[in-house]
Amino acid sequence: MKNYNKQFILILTLLIAIILPTLCIAQGDPGGDPGVPFDGGASILIAAGAAYGVKKYREKHLKK
Structure with missing residues (x-):
């Protein structure tokens, strides 16, 4: 075990x-x-991601 520690160090x-x-x-x-x-x-991708998130949020909460 000591040999292993020496090799590791x-x-x-x-x-x-x-x-x-x-x-x-x-x-x-x-x-x-x-x-x-x-x-x-990048701004287009961020806007698309935000729109997708809003859509999913509305779908989830309007089904209740």
Whole structure:
């Protein structure tokens, strides 16, 4: 059991030693806004989801 704990701690330490530098050297913010508009279809999808939710709510409560 102690051998298993030592192996686990060793593997965990090695993984942290490998992953931590990659997080520290990560690329910075590229700056500027992206050229793709976000609101194009998202607002339509949100409105459709809200309408569907209202429809289901009314169906459920009007059947009572």
